[in-house]
Amino acid sequence: MKEKFNILIVEDEKVAGKVIRDNLKNQGYNCALFENGEEALFYFRENPVDLILLDYKLPGQSGEEVFVKIKELNPLLPVIFMTAYSSVEKAVRLLKMGAYTYLTKPIEMDELLHNIEQALEKVALLEENRRLQQDLKEKFSFENYVFDSGRMQEVMNVVLRAAASSANILLSGESGTGKEVVANIIHYYSPRRGNKLVKVNLSALPATLIEAELFGAEKGAYTGSVSTRTGKFEAAHKGTIFLDEIGELSPDLQVTLLRTLQEHEIIRLGANTPVRVDIRLITATNKDLQQLVKENRFREDLFFRLNVINIHLPPLRERKEEIKLLIDLFIKKFNRREGKSIVSISKDALNALIKFDYPGNIRELENIIERAVVLARDDVLTVRDLPVFINEKKEEETGFLAQDTSLPLPERLNIIEKSIIYRTLEKHNFNRTKAARELGISESGLRYKIQSLEIKLPR
Numbered sequence: 436m437k438e439k440f441n442i443l444i445v446e447d448e449k450v451a452g453k454v455i456r457d458n459l460k461n462q463g464y465n466c467a468l469f470e471n472g473e474e475a476l477f478y479f480r481e482n483p484v485d486l487i488l489l490d491y492k493l494p495g496q497s498g499e500e501v502f503v504k505i506k507e508l509n510p511l512l513p514v515i516f517m518t519a520y521s522s523v524e525k526a527v528r529l530l531k532m533g534a535y536t537y538l539t540k541p542i543e544m545d546e547l548l549h550n551i552e553q554a555l556e557k558v559a560l561l562e563e564n565r566r567l568q569q570d571l572k573e574k575f576s577f578e579n580y581v582f583d584s585g586r587m588q589e590v591m592n593v594v595l596r597a598a599a600s601s602a603n604i605l606l607s608g609e610s611g612t613g614k615e616v617v618a619n620i621i622h623y624y625s626p627r628r629g630n631k632l633v634k635v636n637l638s639a640l641p642a643t644l645i646e647a648e649l650f651g652a653e654k655g656a657y658t659g660s661v662s663t664r665t666g667k668f669e670a671a672h673k674g675t676i677f678l679d680e681i682g683e684l685s686p687d688l689q690v691t692l693l694r695t696l697q698e699h700e701i702i703r704l705g706a707n708t709p710v711r712v713d714i715r716l717i718t719a720t721n722k723d724l725q726q727l728v729k730e731n732r733f734r735e736d737l738f739f740r741l742n743v744i745n746i747h748l749p750p751l752r753e754r755k756e757e758i759k760l761l762i763d764l765f766i767k768k769f770n771r772r773e774g775k776s777i778v779s780i781s782k783d784a785l786n787a788l789i790k791f792d793y794p795g796n797i798r799e800l801e802n803i804i805e806r807a808v809v810l811a812r813d814d815v816l817t818v819r820d821l822p823v824f825i826n827e828k829k830e831e832e833t834g835f836l837a838q839d840t841s842l843p844l845p846e847r848l849n850i851i852e853k854s855i856i857y858r859t860l861e862k863h864n865f866n867r868t869k870a871a872r873e874l875g876i877s878e879s880g881l882r883y884k885i886q887s888l889e890i891k892l893p894r
């Protein structure tokens with residue numbers, strides 16, 4: 436265990452230095468001994484070092500000078516000072532500068548060894564922390580997201596405080612507002628971050644499979660179950676489980692989930708004995724769960740259990756001040772992916788994007804920018820790189836686009852046709868039957884047009 440640690444000793448008194456070195460070697464440490472700071476620093480730059488024993492009084496550069504240079508190169512490295520004369524002021528100063536500790540000569544070997552062990556343990560912890568921080572940074576660094584509006588700052592305040600607790604959290608908000616992003620942040624900023632975050636989208640699974648998926652099943656519990664299967668709740672033990680689209684849960688499973696939350700245990704399909712599970716539950720819905728409760732489609736007692744902390748993500752149209760920042764963020768992201776170098780977005784295009792309502796919220800804006808980056812012919816995104824429906828509201832702009840003589844006639848006609856269809860749909864709240872009637876075409880004809888013209892409809 437100890438062999439892997441390298442200790443650098445800087446001590447100008449030959450005998451004292453050798454005694455320390457030999458003692459440490461006997462303990463299994465790798466040691467390098469130098470009599471002055473210059474040589475020690477030279478060695479330090481070229482070789483791995485886990486800890487430094489530094490004499491305070493050295494010929495040439497003083498121990499303190501050497502220390503400052505070491506800290507510049509590696510602020511985390513533990514340095515233990517050795518000094519002949521101790522004074523409180525000196526000790527305080529060195530500790531403030533970041534020395535690990537400070538020992539007075541003559542050095543007591545037991546005390547030295549004890550301090551070295553402690554320091555190295557602390558470094559291992561620090562490194563573990565740093566690795567975790569790094570993981571977080573890559574996965575859920577706030578740099579990858581925009582939470583700039585006053586409303587989002589408030590939301591993130593609650594998110595970070597909620598993360599520290601184990602309380603169940605219900606995330607609500609329209610599609611594409613960032614519910615899954617927040618679920619990730621809660622897990623990765625919670626004490627459970629070292630364990631699993633297990634996600635289940637309840638609307639993506641056939642109702643008949645959900646129970647086995649969530650709670651697991653014994654061999655032979657249902658036709659086709661040939662081996663015992665552990666469910667997602669067991670997989671999330673000691674971690675977090677994220678149930679997306681919780682409004683879709685059947686009445687039967689609402690009962691089972693309620694029981695699971697009350698008893699902290701699950702029973703696999705076809706099993707008799709319960710299994711204890713320690714989980715933090717995050718649920719999400721883009722439905723109005725309270726409304727479902729009123730309509731008797733969602734159990735009220737379960738609703739209260741899930742909704743211990745409610746976090747509502749406002750739609751993008753209510754935090755428009757974030758649009759510009761989101762655009763910049765997405766341009767960077769898709770530049771990287773596409774190997775492009777878009778530098779900015781034109782004023783007109785930005786204005787059009789700010790005016791838009793985003794029924795699909797951030798996801799929709801992200802898709803629009805992705806498409807624009809892919810299509811862009813220039814290093815500035817312009818109105819031409821945006822989907823036609825963004826400009827639909829402003830007739831003169833559609834007209835302007837259709838007047839673009841660099842486009843072939845069919846494309847110019849498409850722009851006009853798209854615009855008419857989109858506006859009619861919008862007028863009828865995207866009811867196709869009504870829109871088709873006004874347009875004087877069949878519903879299937881309208882469906883065909885929507886597809887062939889790639890008209891993007893809000894979800």
Ligand SMILES: Nc1ncnc2c1ncn2[C@@H]1O[C@H](COP(=O)(O)OP(=O)(O)OP(=O)(O)O)[C@@H](O)[C@H]1O
Nearest residue numbers: 580581582609610611612613614615616721797798
């Ligand atoms: N604050 C944000 N900053 C940058 N990107 C974001 C932010 N919030 C969400 N996104 C991005 O928007 C997209 C949609 O987010 P997410 O999947 O979390 O939404 P959702 O609310 O779960 O949607 P749905 O209800 O449709 O499942 C993702 O690509 C996500 O990375």
Ligand SMILES: [Mg+2]
Nearest residue numbers: 614615679719
């Ligand atoms: Mg989602």
